[in-house]
Amino acid sequence: MLPFMLMYGLFTLYPLFNGIFMSLRGGRLGRPQEFVGLANYAALFKDSYFYEAFGNTFLFVFVSTPIIVLLGLVFALVSNSKHRGAKVVKIAAFLPYILSISVITSIWVYTFKPYIGFLNSYLIRLGVVGDQVLWFDRAPLAWATIIIATTWWTVGFNTILFIAGLQEIPDELYEASSIDGATKWQQLKYITLPSLKGVTVMIVLLQIIASFKIFGQPFLMTGGGPGTSTRPLVQYIYEKGFKDWNAGYASAMSYMLLLVIIVVAFVYNKVTSNDGGGKGA
Amino acid sequence: MMEVEKVRKMKNIKPGTVVIPVLIWIMIAIMLIPMVWMLLVSFKPYESNVTDFMVMLTTKFTMENFLKILDTSRMGRWIFNSFLIAAVQSLVGILLASLAAFALSVIEFKGKKVVFFIILAGLMVPVEALIMPLFSLIISLDWMNTYAGLIMPGLAMPLAVIIFKQFYDGVPRELIEAANMDGAHIFWVWRKIFLPLSGNTTAALMIFLFIQSWNNFLWPMLVGTDSSMMTLTVALPVFQSTFSTDVTMPMTANVIASVPALIVFLVFQKQIVKGIAMTGIK
Known part of the structure; x- marks a missing residue:
């Protein structure tokens, strides 16, 4: 018990509280910092880049979460079926997850890269587009590359969780219903999906929290660009803290992020438990 | 009753037997193609063109990189x-x-x-x-x-x-x-x-x-x-x-x-x- 709490206290709890004090101070990291009260927070609410970065993170959370969760479900349903190749789907879905973020972002950057990536040349050959698509020059397309790369990378994680959920459904339910003449489609609708409700509630929460922390994909793929249009909050925190060395300001933003994650998780938990759905986390 | 049941079953067999196997191979392809590309490219000579799978498969492989x-x-x-x-x-x-x-x-x-x-x-x-x-x-x-x-x-x-x-x-x-x-x-x-x-x-x-x-x-x-x-x-x-x-x-x-x-x-x-x-x- 003691060793864990020592580490936990020193490297989680202490920074957690020290961060509050840091966010109340001005000046640069490593220099004497004067107490400025809530000035950092006040400045934050007037900073249009803060709103933009926060908006970008929210955009990513709300667009990517349904896609990654739904595809995870489809992959799980398919790989849990008895068709040929179903087992391979499970492995194929999961394989990218073990690659590191640097590898997957680099694969996708070079895939999308105009003139030297293979995607554009095939799109042109198939007649989908007339000329080279400049994926990283326009915000919606840049977002698309980030979301595609993220989905490809992490869908396997949700697939595994869904498969675990599928395997907890008793076989008797399916056997009994097929004796009653239920079709596969009816079984999916009335047995499988309702039984997965608890697992789904949890997967969505895990996915939302993971998506709020988005940093590496935009940082490595688009650098937050074009301009700052794909820069998420964590990247802005990083730039304020480690490029401008404005520790107080970066800490204040960290606390806004933490606050939002906690509020979202809390609200989500309330909504789903009132729904009579799963237990949440 | 049996007839109705049979027809219903046949109708419902279709998507399962045709769509899902095709879906399976599409899924596997999407997940694996970027990795296959990465692997192929790594064996190609420095600064070679890597936009075409067929060309890459039929030209020189090397361990130089x-x-x-x-x-x-x-x-x-x-x-x-x-x-x-x-x-x-x-x-x-x-x-x-x-x-x-x-x-x-x-x-x-x-x-x-x-x-x-x-x-x-x-x-x-x-x-x-x-x-x-x-x-x-x-x-x-x-x-x-x-x-x-x-x-x-x-x-x-x-x-x-x-x-x-x-x-x-x-x-x-x-x-x-x-x-x-x-x-x-x-x-x-x-x-x-x-x-x-x-x-x-x-x-x-x-x-x-x-x-x-x-x-x-x-x-x-x-x-x-x-x-x-x-x-x-x-x-x-x-x-x-x-x-x-x-x-x-x-x-x-x-x-x-x-x-x-x-x-x-x-x-x-x-x-x-x-x-x-x-x-x-x-």
């Missing part, structure tokens, strides 16, 4: 760093979590509920939100570019404690009572009863944590700024950015960087899957 990278870059050092950090974090992290969970599950002490709540709350705190204060702590400890600075902050993992506690709560109490009667030390109970019982859980969780640590990016980037202290995830983008028009060298670096993780995956596939499924059990 691999030899050049292993010869001129510090790839070995970066792999070593990543491996060391991931191994220590998963091993020591598991040990700390197991002991903490054992205490929470078996030993009665004051403030136990509060401690458990504080650990539970830690699930909500991502390292991304702690980078500033954590970094200033590392500075004041003078741990920049040291293994201590890279490893220590990742040792206390609330999620692992909670998974272990759930498992330990299910262990029959009679086992402990029997051991107590024999005068066994509480540490002995953990070592000889709880740790072996949770063997599968421990292995699965450890491999899962290993992969997580292996893939960490933000923290190693902040603390390991010196080229000799970089992990693979941090060094790779730096290395790749030195090539502007060539794709073969960056992809070769990706392949080399992925081999250790792929080996771990192929050997421990079952445990990895189990480890992930566990993070979902509440």
